[in-house]
Amino acid sequence: xxxxPILKIVDVVKKFGEVMAVDHCSIDFERGSITGLIGPxxxxxxxxxxxxxxxxxxxxxxxxxxGGDITGKRPYEIARxxxxxxxQLIRIFPKMxxxxxxxxxxxxxxxKAVERAMDLLRLIKLIGKKEEYASDLSFGQQKLLSLAQVxxxxxxxxxxxxxxxxINPTLQNELMDLIHQLNRDGKTFIIVExxxxxIMGHCQNAVALNYGQKIAEGxxxxxxxxELLLEHYFGR
Amino acid sequence: MASxxxxxxxxxxxxxxxxxxxxxxxxxxxxxxxxxxxHGEFVMLGAYFAFWAFSLIHFNPFLSILISIPVFFFAGxxxxxxxxxxxxKEHELSALILTFGMSILIWNLAQFFxxxxxxxxxxxxxxxxxxxxxxxxxxxxxxxxxxxxxxALFFFLKYSKWGKAIRATSQNSEVALxxxxxxxxxxxxxxxxxxxLAGAAGAIVSLxxxxxxxxxxxxxxxxxxxxVLGGLGNIQGALAGGLIIGILEAVVTQYLSAxxxxxxxxxxxxxxxxxxxxxxxxx
Amino acid sequence: xKKKIPIWLGTVxxxxxxxxxxxxxxxxxxxxxxxxFIFAVYASGWNLFSGLTGYTNFGLAxxxxxxxxxxxLLIADYNLPWVFAWxxxxxxxxxxxxxxxxxxxxxxxxxxxxSMVALAEGTRxxxxxxxxxxxxxxxKGVPFVAGIQLSTLYWAIxxxxxxxxxxxxxxxxxxxxxxxxxxxxxxQAAETLGIHATRDKILAFILSAFFVGLAGAIHFxxxxxxxxxxxxxxxxxxxxxxxxxxGGVGTVFGPFIGATLFTLIHEVLWAELTILYMAIxxxxxxxxxxxxxxxxxxxxxxxxxxxxxxxx
Numbered sequence: 061x062x063x064x065p066i067l068k069i070v071d072v073v074k075k076f077g078e079v080m081a082v083d084h085c086s087i088d089f090e091r092g093s094i095t096g097l098i099g100p101x102x103x104x105x106x107x108x109x110x111x112x113x114x115x116x117x118x119x120x121x122x123x124x125x126x127g128g129d130i131t132g133k134r135p136y137e138i139a140r141x142x143x144x145x146x147x148q149l150i151r152i153f154p155k156m157x158x159x160x161x162x163x164x165x166x167x168x169x170x171x172k173a174v175e176r177a178m179d180l181l182r183l184i185k186l187i188g189k190k191e192e193y194a195s196d197l198s199f200g201q202q203k204l205l206s207l208a209q210v211x212x213x214x215x216x217x218x219x220x221x222x223x224x225x226x227i228n229p230t231l232q233n234e235l236m237d238l239i240h241q242l243n244r245d246g247k248t249f250i251i252v253e254x255x256x257x258x259i260m261g262h263c264q265n266a267v268a269l270n271y272g273q274k275i276a277e278g279x280x281x282x283x284x285x286x287e288l289l290l291e292h293y294f295g296r
Numbered sequence: 297m298a299s300x301x302x303x304x305x306x307x308x309x310x311x312x313x314x315x316x317x318x319x320x321x322x323x324x325x326x327x328x329x330x331x332x333x334x335h336g337e338f339v340m341l342g343a344y345f346a347f348w349a350f351s352l353i354h355f356n357p358f359l360s361i362l363i364s365i366p367v368f369f370f371a372g373x374x375x376x377x378x379x380x381x382x383x384x385k386e387h388e389l390s391a392l393i394l395t396f397g398m399s400i401l402i403w404n405l406a407q408f409f410x411x412x413x414x415x416x417x418x419x420x421x422x423x424x425x426x427x428x429x430x431x432x433x434x435x436x437x438x439x440x441x442x443x444x445x446x447x448a449l450f451f452f453l454k455y456s457k458w459g460k461a462i463r464a465t466s467q468n469s470e471v472a473l474x475x476x477x478x479x480x481x482x483x484x485x486x487x488x489x490x491x492x493l494a495g496a497a498g499a500i501v502s503l504x505x506x507x508x509x510x511x512x513x514x515x516x517x518x519x520x521x522x523x524v525l526g527g528l529g530n531i532q533g534a535l536a537g538g539l540i541i542g543i544l545e546a547v548v549t550q551y552l553s554a555x556x557x558x559x560x561x562x563x564x565x566x567x568x569x570x571x572x573x574x575x576x577x578x579x
Numbered sequence: 580x581k582k583k584i585p586i587w588l589g590t591v592x593x594x595x596x597x598x599x600x601x602x603x604x605x606x607x608x609x610x611x612x613x614x615x616f617i618f619a620v621y622a623s624g625w626n627l628f629s630g631l632t633g634y635t636n637f638g639l640a641x642x643x644x645x646x647x648x649x650x651x652l653l654i655a656d657y658n659l660p661w662v663f664a665w666x667x668x669x670x671x672x673x674x675x676x677x678x679x680x681x682x683x684x685x686x687x688x689x690x691x692x693x694s695m696v697a698l699a700e701g702t703r704x705x706x707x708x709x710x711x712x713x714x715x716x717x718x719k720g721v722p723f724v725a726g727i728q729l730s731t732l733y734w735a736i737x738x739x740x741x742x743x744x745x746x747x748x749x750x751x752x753x754x755x756x757x758x759x760x761x762x763x764x765x766x767q768a769a770e771t772l773g774i775h776a777t778r779d780k781i782l783a784f785i786l787s788a789f790f791v792g793l794a795g796a797i798h799f800x801x802x803x804x805x806x807x808x809x810x811x812x813x814x815x816x817x818x819x820x821x822x823x824x825x826g827g828v829g830t831v832f833g834p835f836i837g838a839t840l841f842t843l844i845h846e847v848l849w850a851e852l853t854i855l856y857m858a859i860x861x862x863x864x865x866x867x868x869x870x871x872x873x874x875x876x877x878x879x880x881x882x883x884x885x886x887x888x889x890x891x
Contacts, residue, residue, distance in 0.1 A: 113771050139773035151768035153761050164757040165772045173754070213773055331689050382869060388689045389635045390868050393824070396817065397864025404858035517700065520693055555708055562701030569686050569694045 064127050066091040066217055066248050067112070072121030074107055074272075081107040082118070083272035089217075094239070094249040096259035096280065099269035105252045106148065108269070109219050113145050114138040125217065140167075144215030146206045148222045148252075154195035158186060161194050161205060165212040180208045183238070200227040204235065211242070218242075220251045224258045236262050260284055302429050303546045309435050311542020312442035313497050317515050318522030318534040318541075319449065320493030326529020327465050328483045328490075330380050330391050334399035335519055336512030338368060338491050340406065342498020343507045350417050350502075357419045361441060361499040365492045372491025376484045384483070399512070406509040415507040434503045441500050446535060449493070453531065462486055514558075521561035524568045527575025536577060586891075590744075597737055601730035609733050613801060615842045616740040620794035621819035622826070622834035623743050628787035629820075630829040631756060632780055633763030634684065638695030639791060639819060641702055644810035646672040646792030647799040648706070648715065654800065655723035664725075665735075665796040672792035673785050680784040684777065687766075696813075703811030720806030727800065736797050740835070743790045747831045750786075751889045759783055760829075760889075824867055827876030831891055836875060 065088035074082040082104045089095055097105050110116040112123055114135040122131045130138050153161050159177055166173035181187040184204040189197070194205060203223060210218055223239075224232045239249060239262070253259050259266055259280065266283045268276040276283060321335045342364050349355035379398075383391045420434040453459035461482060497515075505511075518541055525540060526533025541560065548557040568575065601609055621639065629636045650668030653659040659667070683694055705711060707718035750756040758779050761769040770776050799805040809815075818841075819834075826837025849856055871878065879885040 115767060115771065134775075135767070135770035136773050136775045139771050145771055147768070151765050153764035153768070155764060156757070156760060160757055160760075163754065164761045164769075164774070166754075167773070169754075209772055331693075379865070379869070386872070387633070388692070389629075390872060392635065392637065392689070392692060393820065394865050394868040397861045397868065400861030401858050401865065402861075404855070404861060408855055408858060520697075524690075524693070553708075555704070559701050559704045559708075562697040562704065565697035566694055566701065569690050570682060573686065573690065 063091060065089055066126060067250075068122075068124040069108070069112070070122045070124070072108075072111060072118045072123065074104075074111060074116060074118050080272045082111065084121070085269070085272070085274050087267055087274060087277065089248065089250060090265075091248055092243065092246060093265055094243055094251065094263045096263035096266040097250055097252045097269065098254075098256075098259060098266055099275075102271075103269040104272040105269055106221060107272075109145055109221060109250075109252070112138075112219065113143060139213060139215075142214065142216040143219070144210030144213045144217070145219035146203070146210060146221055146223065148225070150199070150202045150206055152194045152202055152205050152209065154193065156194060157191050158194055158197075158205060159190040162208055162212045165209050167214070177212065180211055183211075184208050200231040203227060207235070207238070215247070217248045217250070220249060222252055222254065224253060224255055232258070299429075303550050304543060305426075305429070305431070306435075307543030307546030308539055309431070309439040309542070310545055311539035312439050312446070313500055313538075314515075314518050314522060314542050315535045315538025316442055316445060316493050316497035316500070317519045318526065318538045319446070319531050320490040320497070321516075321519040322523045322526060322529055322531060322534040323462070323486050323493070324490035325523060327462055327486045328376070328380075329384060330376075330487070331388060331395065332380075332490070333392060333395040333516060334402060334512075335395075335490070335494055336514070336516030337399050337402040337406075338372075338494035338512075339498035339501065339515045340403065340507075340509065340512040342368065342495035342500075343502040343511065344406065344410065344415070344498075345495065346499040346502040347415050347417055347507055350419065351415075357417055357499070357503055358441075360502075361496055364495045364499040365445075368495030369488040369492035371495075372488035373484045375491070376487035377480075380487065381480060381483065399516075403509045403512060410509065412508055416505075417502045417507075420503055432504070438500045438503050442497070445493070445496055449531075458482075458485065462489075517561040521564040521568075524565050525576055527577055530575060530577060533575055533577035537575075594737075594741055598734065601733055606729065609729055611842065611846070613729075613733050613736055615838055616736040617794050617798045617801070618819055618822060618842065619835045619838035620736070620740050620743050620790055621815070622822040622838050623740075623747055624787045624789075624791035624794070625819050626823045626828060626830075626834045627743075627747055627750065627790070628783045630823060630834075631750075631759035631763065632783055634687075634780065635689075635692040636695050636787070637692040637816060637820075638697075638699035640811045640813065640815040641695065641699040642672050642676070642788045642791040643795035643798065643815050644699070644702065644706070644807070645675065646788075647795040647805055647810050650796035651721060651723060651799045651805045652714065654725050655721055661725040661727050661800055665793060665800070668796040669789050669793035672795075673789040676785055676788035677781060680781040681777075684780045684784065696816075699811050699813075699816065703807050706807040706811070715807070718807055720804055722804050724803055725800045732797065732801055736794070739790070739793055739797070744831070744835060746786070746790070748890060751831045755779065755782070756889065821864060821867070824872070824874050827874030827878075827880075830874070830876040830880075831889075833874055833876040840875070 067089040069085055069087045072082055072085050085108065097108070099105055107116065111118050114130070114133050114137070117132050122129055124130065125138070125141060125143060128141070130141065153164070156164070158181060162177035162180055163173050166176055178187065178190070181190055184207070186201060186204065194202065197205060223235060227235070236258070243249060251263060263280050265278060266280050267274060268283065276286065317335070317339055321332065324330055324332050324335070345364055345367070346357050346360040349360045350357055380391070380394070383394060420437055422433050423430045424433055424436050426436070453463055465482065522534050522537035522541055525537035541564065544560050545557050548560060597612070600612060621643070625636060625639050628634065646668035649671045650664040653664040653667060654661060679698070683691065686694055706715050709717060758769070758774050761774060762776050762779060766776055799810070822837035822841045823834045824837065825841050826833030826835065848859060873881065876885065876891065880887045885891060
């Protein structure tokens with residue numbers, strides 16, 4: 061019983077002037093998977109995220125989400141279809157309270173949105189700070205908040221840009237536990253990470269990019285064995 | 297009926313001075329990051345500077361123009377150090393309103409102290425014949441001065457250490473930040489340069505046009521159009537933009553009317569921001 | 580729940596008091612209040628868009644001038660009663676601002692501010708040229724009489740001011756208002772979280788245009804005169820912004836309080852220091868930005884004198 065991949069990237073190209081940020085990439089992401097997206101700086105990972113979420117438009121190629129063509133659609137449309145993302149440099153709304161940060165994302169009216177927001181705040185264990193400004197949170201707490209925003213969106217596909225960076229191991233574990241819990245509930249994840257331990261420890265599959273091209277793809281166990289590949293391309 | 301060549305040259309002469317003002321604004325806006333609505337007021341002050349020097353102590357206007365450069369440079373540095381530096385990290389509305397307030401303060405004080413009477417510096421009268429066409433001496437010499445100052449500016453930007461730092465910052469302020477160039481000192485110096493250009497332009501203008509307290513207004517709107525045309529922070533672009541605005545003004549004034557020519561800056565800004573927001577010229 | 584009632588009780592009591600003014604106050608006070616209310620709606624209308632979304636509208640005079648001209652010309656040249664002319668002016672500018680907003684709101688930051696100034700300045704020059712003369716009477720002013728009593732005009736603008744306060748309050752406490760703030764905080768992040776920024780911005784822009792346009796129509800009827808240099812003057816853009824700053828940008832009551840304070844101070848200063856008035860005004864502006872950018876209400880919220888909620 062074959063199921064459509066939740067996200068299909070088909071021969072996508074993105075140039076910035078002379079530079080090929082994404083060079084004829086084709087990748088499939090299976091529903092319910094946790095895939096790591098790895099590669100050196102400038103490999104095109106964040107650009108790919110920007111292309112998927114509609115922040116950038118591909119020069120050629122198509123992107124399909126749940127079977128529908130989302131190429132060139134506006135970011136808010138794509139988000140409403142169920143694609144959520146977080147940013148490498150955290151982008152929550154600093155001068156809004158935690159509660160407001162979530163309510164503003166929620167679909168639907170009044171009370172239901174508030175309840176859902178409260179539930180999510182309890183999930184990330186920040187319910188006590190609901191009336192505080194988001195700018196007053198610590199770095200790690202802000203990361204949790206931005207994840208909560210994505211959940212508020214009811215996103216089925218969640219793109220995380222370096223979720224583990226800059227936070228202490230305890231919080232990292234909490235975060236990864238949360239991701240696994242959500243994954244068991246059916247959510248698909250694509251995670252950009254430089255920390256190989258995180259990738260190997262938590263992802264089922266991985267895709268490696270370099271200079272905008274996909275150079276390897278497959279289960280993490282195989283990628284791990286392919287040390288030679290990694291060394292050659294990432295120069296470790 | 298004026299020939300097209302004559303109109304073109306007229307436009308270039310106008311534009312050369314506008315370019316000075318525009319380059320000053322693009323330095324302050326693009327490199328320092330302050331949108332200075334009071335920029336035109338410094339042109340006005342430059343003009344009055346030359347006027348008072350001439351009428352009170354018979355100071356040669358050419359010397360006034362020369363001296364206006366360091367005078368306004370230091371004034372600009374002081375203003376930045378004490379006032380505008382504080383707004384560097386703030387929302388842009390703050391700089392807009394602050395400089396707006398400064399603009400109102402300056403021209404109203406000018407009006408209070410010096411009255412609305414039209415002034416002038418009748419130092420160069422008469423005409424030059426050039427290639428069979430006739431141009432006012434004051435305008436021709438002004439053109440030459442503007443060209444000279446522009447050349448000096450470009451020389452400075454290209455060869456001096458500080459000029460290179462400015463170019464680096466205007467091209468990629470993030471990289472410049474990392475390299476430690478974008479410091480308060482640098483901003484202060486650049487702001488000073490921008491104001492100096494405005495003041496010098498004003499001193500030059502005193503030779504050709506009437507001087508009055510509200511004259512800054514038309515210069516600042518043209519300066520904004522020039523910065524938008526040339527691209528923010530792009531000094532060569534501002535030079536080209538200044539000449540373009542000057543030529544447009546000359547052409548429209550000749551073939552339509554001076555009143556219609558007043559619309560040029562506004563239309564330019566809207567058209568460029570809609571069609572090519574980064575400006576006509578690449579860095 | 581208990582806290583809500585005093586605010587609204589106070590406001591309603593104030594409204595009743597204000598409504599009685601024409602019965603016992605002199606014309607001087609009535610005209611002063613008329614101007615306060617007009618500028619309060621200007622300030623509040625500006626704040627509704629710029630205070631929330633962070634897109635600095637430096638071309639408020641454009642709304643005022645266009646609506647003012649439509650309304651005034653309808654009264655002057657077509658004898659339309661003011662009760663129709665005013666709404667027509669307001670609706671006209673609202674509709675035009677849909678198109679303008681759609682085009683100009685793609686431009687961000689300072690550039691947006693500048694393009695709005697360019698729009699206002701350009702329209703002013705345009706109205707002064709010979710090309711639009713048949714409609715606009717060239718650059719010459721249009722004196723006209725609308726056949727309305729001062730007290731009626733007073734009640735009209737008082738009513739409009741109250742409605743605009745109500746609308747601002749509603750929006751500030753709504754999800755729409757929250758989305759506008761999110762757009763100010765980080766427009767791209769807001770978009771990737773499903774917020775249709777363009778639609779929300781344009782909606783706020785139109786609402787702003789409507790109220791400001793309505794007050795503008797009333798303003799020129801009050802003056803019995805309209806001409807391009809005043810109708811589109813930078814003064815009409817700047818004063819409401821300063822009032823909003825005084826009271827607190829982004830707050831609900833701020834613009835109203837700012838308009839009141841500012842006009843009262845203006846009356847005093849103007850009487851005492853006519854000649855240097857503008858220079859002092861410029862200085863006050865600078866001081867405001869340097870030392871008091873959050874305005875009165877913002878300061879009170881920071882100090883805890885007022886609760887830090889959006890509804891106020």
